[in-house]
Amino acid sequence: MPITPDIILVLAVLLLVVIFFVFEWVRVDMVGIMVMVSLPLLGLVTPQQAISGLSSNAVVSIIAVIIIGAGLDKTGVMNKLAQFILKFAGHDEKKITSMVSATVAGISGFMQNIGAAALFMPAARRISIQTGVPASHILLPMAFCAIIGGTLTLVGSSPLILLNDLLTVRGVSYEHFGMFSMTPIGIILVISALLYFNLFGRWILPYSKPGKARGPLSPLLDQTYHNVGDIYEMIIPANGFNEQCLSELRIRSDYACSVLASYNPVTHKRNVAPRPEDTLCPGDTIAVIGEEIFIKRLADDFGWTYSHELKVFADDLGPTNSGIMEGIVSPRSQLVGRTVAEIQLRKKYGVVPLAVFSGHEMIISDLSDLVVSEGTALLLHGKWSVFHQLKDQNDLVFTEPVRGEPMREEKALWALGCLLVSLFMILVLDIQLSISLLFGAMAMILGRVLTIDEAYRSVDWMTVFLLAGLIPLGLAFENTGAAKMIADMLMNAVGVPSSTVLLICIGLLTSFFTLFTSNVGATVLLVPLSMNLALSCGTDPRVAAMTVALAASNTFILPTHQVNALVMRPAGLKAVDYLRAGAGMTVIFMIVLVAGMQVFF
Incomplete structure (x- = not known):
């Protein structure tokens, strides 16, 4: 296929996009807008195609699922989820990252990965605040595992959903894949990603200083009230203590400490801001704020034990609440x-x-x-x-703005219902993803979980315009024939390779295309091409087709995938951060994919 001026132009635009991403001369959403404007001016796409990204299924789904996630966060559902994770992971960064990432990966196997990532993002950010773990150290592994989770089942990603419809070549229809045909490879990919971040996270994740959970005082107040102290949990032993009211214990006057909350393990009663006449019983756990020297003296005098880590009151007294x-x-x-x-x-x-x-x-x-x-x-x-x-x-x-927003916990069941109905529409009724999620977002607003203004404010418009601008770039690749030309050139270069070399070439080619074009477009283009080449090489064409569908999820080194773009701003990431963490993940993905195809197929 000859190289045309249009192909040269679209490759030049692609090169400029990569340069802008790497050097960050302008913000990434501005790059998306520049692409959206320049492509029709250069005649590479029609004006309608240029703005089609704003109404695409992917972008509309992102807007809707972010609103649903905001509603779940507003009602305290995500906070409960965060506390559940912290209950098992504690403040250990590796455990937190592994639990969040593995959970999102599992959910991504049965719903769109962008939906799973967006729903978990509020919980992940709350965990970051409460534990002091940098948000980037949680959100970037979560994003990669959300993408990889799409390889777990036949409905985990759009390429796999399309796969069975494309298994016809040279007039022959091949046997369809089952729901879990690719699951063994998907599981190994997820485990590989978790091990990758556990072993190399300190070198590949952004160079953030170890986080420190916010203390009880803000920096401004700390200048005046620096000797107020920190919050500690104290356990009153079951024996050797008689029930007494707070005023009788004289904790404030004798130890310059204040009791913030109490919990009785027998009645399971929580008492936040207990009154002077309220009683403390044997076996109670209390939260006390004060300087450690006085906390230690209090514990020694009464025979209590204390800890700086909040366990019983992690939810009630955590910095998010x-x-x-x-x-x-x-x-x-x-x-x-x-x-x-x-x-x-x-x-x-x-x-x-x-x-x-x-x-x-x-x-x-x-x-x-x-x-x-x-x-x-x-x-x-x-x-x-x-x-x-x-x-x-x-x-x-x-003297300072009040943090947080009033929670609407009474709407929690309604918010969960909206999410479940949306999932039912997607998985059972087979209604288009964007329509199903928009229904859930609309129900959130009509049910007064969120106001319409709160819904608008929850959407990260930087992500929206970044993706809306990149979608027409993929269309330009297909319109000009650049995608087909690159595929043909590679396949002609390898000649008649062995099955292993063929799978590597197919995987690399698919991975390249999915960085800049839609994974659906790459799949539709490359599945027939790879199946034809497999027949010529004497290799099973179904294996080649599956390799394309799975390799379409190997997109980590640029923030062009929907999930990568989604977490970019909340995690404070730069394009170079994706390159640093994604390069190794891309290589590992390819090795596991090719080896898995050889073993399981």
């Missing part, structure tokens, strides 16, 4: 002229007073009899949802 705010008493506040004890902050507002700053004096140890005046600063610990309510009452003016 609660924290410390400084409130300044406003001139017309109802709190003016009353003592801290009279205000009853724990009972009425559900917050724990930690310190008072009045004039140039900070008081921590005994606050009960302190009279509050205009301008007094109160340091309070509580749930973000409580602080959002306090913010609207005009008694206190907070």
